[in-house]
Amino acid sequence: MNSFFRYARRSFSSSAKAYPKTFDKILIANRGEISRRVIKTCRKMGIQTVCVYSDADRHSMFVREADESYRIGPPPTNKSYLDMNKIMEVVTKTGAQAVHPGYGFLSENKLFQKMLADNDVSFIGPPGPAITAMGDKLQSKLLAEKAKVSMVPGYLGAIKNDKEVIKISNEIGYPVMIKASAGGGGKGMRTAYNDKEAVEGFRLSKQEALAAFGDDTIIIEKYIEEPRHIEFQLLGDQHGNYVYLPERECSVQRRNQKVIEEAPSMLLDPETRHKMGTQAVDLARACGYYSTGTVEFLVDKNLGFYFLEMNTRLQVEHPITEEITGVDLVEEMIKIAAGHPLDFTQDDIKINGHSIEMRVYAEDPSRNFLPSIGFLKKYQEPTKHENIRIDTGVQEGSEISMYYDPMISKTITWGQTRDEALELMKEALNEYVIEGVVDNCGFGLSICNNEAFAKGVYDTSFIPTYYPEGFHGETLTADDHHIIAITASQLKNIHESENASLGFTPKSFEKIFVTIDDTDYQVDVNPLTQEYTVGVVGEDETTTISMKDFSYKHNVLVNFRTKEKEHGRRDHTLQFTGVSNELDYNWVYKGTRLATRVYEENQFSLKKHMAPPKVIDxxxxxxxxxxxxxxxxxxxxxxxxxxxxxxxxxxxxxxxxxxxxxxxxxxxxxxxxxxxxxxxxxxxxxxx
Amino acid sequence: MSNFKFGRATSEIQCRYSIGRRAKKDNKKRVDHKLTVRERLDLLFDEGTFTEYDRYVVHKCNDFGIKKQKFDTDRVVTGHEKSMEELSMLSHKTSLFSEKVSKIKSQAMLVGARIIEENDSGSAKIQEGVLSLARYAEIFQRNVNSSGVIPQVLLIMGPCAGGAVTKSSVVIRNFKRYQAIASTRNLMSYLPSSNDELPPRREWALEDEANQASPDILNNIIPDDLNKHIIRSWCSKVVCMMLGYRFLDCRSEICLCMCCFNIRGVIFEDVPGFLSGTNQEYGGIIKHGAKLLYAFTECTTPKITDITRKGYRGAFDVMSCKRLSRDMSYAWPTAEISAMRAKGVVEIIFRCQNV
Incomplete structure (x- = not known):
């Protein structure tokens, strides 16, 4: 690996490096995680930062971390983060020389760019005409075709009526995809396998497109089966130098929203990678592009690849590319915007190891991925490990509000091999403590444990195939129940000994009963040997487990090691999320939330007399x-x-x-x- | 050991109960998902640590045919926990035989022991007539005398009426009966035996994590998860997230209790001010507010005030403010301290200027 790039892996701090003169002060027209990300690089480069924030973000981390912060309005985005005039006011007031737009909000807005240009302020991003060219699906396709980029067979033109739909669909060959030219995010998109579906899809897409985008131009193209979504990160300077960085595989998507990304892709060979990267560069060159950008491709199982679209911004999933190449993309963006040429060439770019990113969201995978809003009552990032990187804009006590994207963090792991990165990801998600909102860590964990995913054999239909009904938590086995039961017993005894400071002698129960999912388990504890004998009440069969190295951190994380006849030595991580009503012990285990009830012998014998708990659906x-x-x-x-x-x-x-x-x-x-x-x-x- | 288990040791007496009647009563308890007094004692005390008093006492009333209804213990169980200094306890079953209660209360006062009272009683036996009233007065006298001297905890374990619901220092609400008992055990680890002693101290590992004001701040402050519940129900009376005259009373009591038993207090304040209006006036806002003010001023134990959000108007003063005998006051980044709500102030000061 080129030692020149090594400095940037894992941490962006490099004290030894001298940075060329760029800007003195940058305004970041964004919020949350990405603002913090930009601040980090600015700090490193000795650039002052200015942040803007809405009322809802008053106490956010990025506001405190920036050198200067200014309120720009109430929480709704159109009155704050999308209000160009207000942001421009702050730019003028603070004397910021450049604006970094992050992603989303104003990052692809040509009016904003024009306004900045009129005021002599640099925009840290691609040039306006390139954004305009790539923003429209139809126009970008025409441009790509000109640049000889491999295209999905299709008809590049507006389609007028049903007859034309049938004619063109047959020319391309079914299945075909009918979509809105101005579309995005899955709106106005239909797949058709025959004439009837094509006509139907055309009409529906037209209506949807008109409603969603105010433009009912429809295009038709070949629908690629078993497609994988692979994208190339580009870097180009204002002097015509371009490099492409190794690809990101983003096929794990739900409704066109990426969930887990990895780099590099398991599918590509060096030859295809080179071909795709070169085409991506050609496209960028064709539209006079500079700064960072991403060219998205669909790749079929035979390594045939087709241009999809180009994203003219820094992307959410950029860290995994940084992880495997050692390039700090934000730094490059700033240098490019200041007019510096790239100081490395394509030959310097090597793939180092493997990186995986999971987008941890406050959403409920069991309820149609509905965002979950609220305060982070408990928030504990996975134990610090040099190969785990957490890009987040929140901390314990922060609010996930209804106004913005409910992303909690991007959890990124790196390893020499894919397996190493994947194992680390599982560990990270297992230890991620999030209380107060519903999160998708369990869902991510389940994906990581999926066999197809572990092998790297998956396509964009991965989530619809394996999780057609969403994710409702793992089904825990009897063995898992045993582990929970012995942990509960151990904690019960710890709590009991803490409670008994007066009046009652410290007790160590040798018989504890744990109810998990309506099954009663009896745990016999041997306090001397730390051996636990677990069995279902009323059944003869028992398992003996010996426990070692029990640790209980942050009032949540429980770690220990067990030795059993059946499984040998194993390590366990559980999240104990507290006791309610004295007897209910709550857990997160293997990404699944569950409540258990823990009784001592006396209580258990009286349990039958108690009123059955009210069940709320x-x-x-x-x-x-x-x-x-x-x-x-x-x-x-x-x-x-x-x-x-x-x-x-x-x-x-x-x-x-x-x-x-x-x-x-x-x-x-x-x-x-x-x-x-x-x-x-x-x-x-x-x-x- | 099991022979000494409470329930079994008393089996000989239980034999002298009228079996049929007892079974009927117990069955009723089962239908109501209640526990019998013996079962409750088993839950509250460790095995073999409870010594019962006056097991064979029966009532002396002969009127209205209740002469025939005599039972050992007269459905009132009293006794003490193993080491006398630790705990006294009494448990009413259905009616009160007050002499026993008075006796144990005097005893507790004498030795300085905490009282746990479990109550599941329909008040006095009216057949006893004025005698029952007299006995009640005796209990009340002792309640008042021991108030602030020994901690008294009352558990309401079933429907109670009339004089049976005598006021003790802490009343635990009845969530689920064995859970109520479990939390009593828990609560006892925070209280001293009497006002002559210090409350139990334990090493607490506080985590220093920055927290913003959230409705669940207490979850993060109270360090031990298991103890959260009781402390929270204690604290939630001190913390006034909502302000109304109804809650003021509780707070003054907690504050007095803190003072009596040397309990340190952390006060979380988020008070928008007393809500002026006839409703609160009729409810006695001034009277209750004054009580609270008195309680906080009078309380000599260490007090730390954290203003988490609003500290407005008179309520700011009353809730142990900087100049009201507190030891430390902290304002969180989210704190708003003001004489009035900003909007109200503007409306008054600039009232002629159409702002």
Missing amino acids: YGKVVMAPMPGAIIAVSVKVGDTVEIGQELLTMEAMKMQNLIKSERSGVISAINIKEGDAVPVDAVLIELE
Whole structure:
């Protein structure tokens, strides 16, 4: 590996390196994780940073970390992060010489670029004409064709009527993809396998496109089966030098939203990589591109590749490329914007190891990936490991608000081999403590454990194939239950000894009962040998497990090692998320949340006399996500509601929050009225 | 050891109960998902540590045919835990035979022991007439005398009425019966035996993590997860997330309790001010507010005030503010300290200027 690049891997700090003169002060027109990411590089390069923030981000980490921060408006994006005039005001006021737009928001907005240019402020990103050219699907295709980039067979032109649809579809050959020229994010897209579906898809896409983008231009192209989404990161300077960086494989997607990305791809060989990279560079050159950009390809199983689109910004998943190449992309962007030439060539770029990124989101994989908003009551990043990188904009106590993308962090791991990176990812996700919102760590863990994924054999249909109904948590085996039962026993004894400081002598229970999923387990503890004998109550069969090196960190993470006849030595990580009602022990194990009930002998013998617990079907109720006041109720009993339909408005933490339905159904009860103050988790509305 | 187990050691007496009647009563308890007094004692105390008092006492009332309804213990169980200094305890079953209760309360006062009272009683036997009232008065007298001297904990274990719901220092609500008992055990590890002693101290490993104000701040402050519940229910009375006269009373009591038993206090303040209006006036906001003010001023144990969000108006003063006998005051980054809500201030000061 080229020692010149080694400095940048894992940490972006390089004290020895001298940076060419770029800017003195940069304004970052973004928020959260990406703002922090840019600040980090600016610090390294000795550049001052200015951040802008909305009211909702008042206490965010990036606001505190920037050298200067300015409020630009209320939480809604169109009044803050998308308000060019307000941002421009801050630029003028602070004397920032350049603006880094991050991703999203104003990163691909030509008006903003023009405004900056008019005021003599540099835009850290690609030139305006290139953004315009690549922003439109149809235009970018025409440009790509001119640059001799390998294209999906299709018809590059607006399609007018049903007849034409059938004619063109047959020319291309089924299956075909019908999509809106202005589209994105899966809207206005249809697959058709025959004439009938093609006509139908054409009509529907046209309607959708008109509604979503105000433009009903429709294009048709070949639908590629078993496609993999592979993209190339480009770097180009203003002097016509270009390099491509090794590819990112982003096939693990749900509804065109990337979940796990890795670099490099398991599929490509050096030859294909070179071919694809060269074409990507050709395309960039054709549109006079500079700064960072990403050319996306679809690759079929025979290594045939087809140009998809070009993203004219720094992408969310850029860290994995940085991890395997050692290039700091933000640094390069800044240098390029200041007019410096690239100081390395294509030959300097080598692939070093393997990197995987998981986007940790506050969303519920069991409820259609609905965003989950709230405060991070507990937030503990995985144990520091030099090969785990967490890019985040939040910390414990932060709020995941309804106004912005509910991303918690990007968890990136690196290893010499893919297996090493994957193992590290599993470890990281297992140890990731997130309380207060629902997260997708368990989902990520499940993907990492998937056999097809582990082998690297997957395509864009991975999630629809393996998780057609979403992810509802792993089914835990009896063996898993045993591990939970012995951990619960150990903790129960620890707690009991802590409690007994007065009045009651410290107790160490030798018999503890643990109820997991309606099964009662009896655990016999031998305190001297730390051996646990676990068995289902009423059954003869028992397992003896001996426990070693028990540790309990941050009040959450439980680590220990076991020795069993059946499995030998094993390491375990559990998250113990607290006790409720004295007896309910809550856990996150293997990415799955579960509640157990832990009894001592006396309590267990009396259990049969207790009232059975009330079962709330959480799928059928709407609960208050936070304490607040009800401003308006938009539905009434008997109404039929659809997923995403607005149910009520709640005011909490000075903000109005829309509570939407997470499932469709008929409303059977409304437990609140306007003006009511409700505590968190109060059942507001019940569905049939 | 098992022979000494509480329930079994008393089996000889239980034999003298009218079996049929007892079974009927117990069955009723089962339907209500209640535990019998013996079962509750088993849960509360460690095996073989409870010594019962006055096991063979029966009532002396002969009127209205209750002469025939005499039972050993008279459905009131009293006794003490192994080492007398630690704990006294009494457990009412359905009716009260107050002499036993008075006796154990006097005893507790004398030796300085904490009282745990479990209550599942429909109040006095009316058949006893005025005698029952007299006995009640005796209990009340002792309650008042021992108030602030020894900690008294009352568990409401079933529907209680009338004089049976005598006021003790801490009342534990009845979530699920064995959980209530488990949390009592838990609570006891925070209380001293009497006001002559210091509360138990334990090493706490506080984690220094930056926390922003969130509705669940307490989760992060109280270090030990298991103890969270009780402490929280204690604290939540001190913390006033909502302000209304109803909660003021609780807070003054907690504060007095802190003072009596040498308990240190951390006060989290998020108070938008007393809500002026007839509603609170009728509820006695001034009276209760004054009580709280008195309690905080009078309390001599260490107090730390954390203003997490709002500290407005008079409520700012009352909640152990900087100049009100607190030891330390902290304002979190999210704190807002003001004489009034900003909007209200602007509306008053600039009222003629159409702002």
